[in-house]
Amino acid sequence: MEQPGIKTYIINLPKDTDRRICITKELSKITCLDPEFVDAVDGRALGTEKLGKLFDFKKNKSYQSNGLALGEVGCTLSHYECYKRLLASDQKYALIVEDDIGFKGNEPFDDLLGRVVQYVNCKEPVVIQLFSFFDYMGKGFPVNNKYKVYKTYKSASTTIYLINKPAARIIVSAGLPYWIADDWSLFRRLGVRTYALYPSFAYHKDETFCSSIGWNERKKRVIRIPRSRMELCVLADECIRFLLKKLGIMKHKEYIRYRE
Numbered sequence: 061m062e063q064p065g066i067k068t069y070i071i072n073l074p075k076d077t078d079r080r081i082c083i084t085k086e087l088s089k090i091t092c093l094d095p096e097f098v099d100a101v102d103g104r105a106l107g108t109e110k111l112g113k114l115f116d117f118k119k120n121k122s123y124q125s126n127g128l129a130l131g132e133v134g135c136t137l138s139h140y141e142c143y144k145r146l147l148a149s150d151q152k153y154a155l156i157v158e159d160d161i162g163f164k165g166n167e168p169f170d171d172l173l174g175r176v177v178q179y180v181n182c183k184e185p186v187v188i189q190l191f192s193f194f195d196y197m198g199k200g201f202p203v204n205n206k207y208k209v210y211k212t213y214k215s216a217s218t219t220i221y222l223i224n225k226p227a228a229r230i231i232v233s234a235g236l237p238y239w240i241a242d243d244w245s246l247f248r249r250l251g252v253r254t255y256a257l258y259p260s261f262a263y264h265k266d267e268t269f270c271s272s273i274g275w276n277e278r279k280k281r282v283i284r285i286p287r288s289r290m291e292l293c294v295l296a297d298e299c300i301r302f303l304l305k306k307l308g309i310m311k312h313k314e315y316i317r318y319r320e
Contacts, residue, residue: 065091068094069157071139071142076159083157086161089169090163091170100159101134104131115238119238128240136237139218140232144228144232147228151225153222153224153225156221158220161262163262164263184253185224186224186255187221187255188209188256190220190260192212192216192315193215194216195212195301197309198210209256209258210258211255214244214245217242219264234250245297
C-alpha cells in the first residue's frame with residue numbers, strides 16, 4: 061500500500077492566483093507531499109473588531125510593547141488555523157508553507173525532507189524551520205554531508221517549517237493567539253523544542269513577491285521595563301541571550317540569499 065505524502069498546508073489568499081500557481085509549481089519539485097491550501101486571514105480587510113474575536117489584543121498589549129499591525133495579526137491567525145487542522149487530522153506532523161517561497165536548484169528534496177522528518181516523527185513537541193536565521197548553541201546534528209539541524213534559542217521566519225502534533229497542541233492550548241506568528245522564543249518557553257535546518261534548501265522570494273498578508277508592515281520590537289510576568293520572561297530571555305553571545309557560547313546563523 062502506497063504511503064501517504066507529508067501533509068502540507070499552504071497559506072494563500074484566494075485572490076492571489078499568481079502566487080497559487082507559483083507555489084504549486086515550486087512544490088511539484090518535491091514528490092513526497094500531500095498539499096492542501098489554507099485560506100490566509102487578511103487582517104487588514106477584517107479590521108480590529110472582527111479580529112478581536114479571534115485574537116487577544118488585550119493580552120498582546122501586556123506582552124509586546126507596541127502591538128501588532130493588522131496584517132501581522134492575520135498572519136498569526138493563518139498559521140494558527142494550520143495548527144488546528146493538524147490537531148483535527150490523523151497526521152503526526154505537517155509541513156507549513158507560505159506562498160512566496162522557492163526551492164534551490166536541483167537538490168534531492170525528497171531524500172532531504174525524508175531525513176529531516178525523522179526529527180518531528182516523535183512524541184516530543186518539535187518544530188524545525190527549513191528557512192530561518194537563528195541563534196544557537198552546540199554543533200548541530202548532521203542530516204547528510206551538507207546539511208545540519210541546529211537547536212535554536214531564538215529564530216525568525218515562518219516561511220516553511222515542520223511541526224508535529226504535540227507542538228501544535230501546546231501552542232493551541234495557550235488560548236487565543238496573542239503573539240506574532242514567528243515568536244519561536246515564546247513557543248520554546250512554553251515547552252516546544254525549536255530547531256532549524258542549515259543551510260536552507262528553500263528561499264524567500266522577498267524581491268519577487270511583497271507580502272500580501274502584512275509581513276511588510278512588521279514593526280520594530282523594543283524592550284521596555286517589564287510590566288507583566290510575560291514581559292519579564294522576555295527580558296530575562298534577551299539578557300541570557302546577550303550574555304551567552306558575549307561569552308561566545310551562543311552563535312548566529314544567517315540565511316544565505318539565493319538568486320534564481
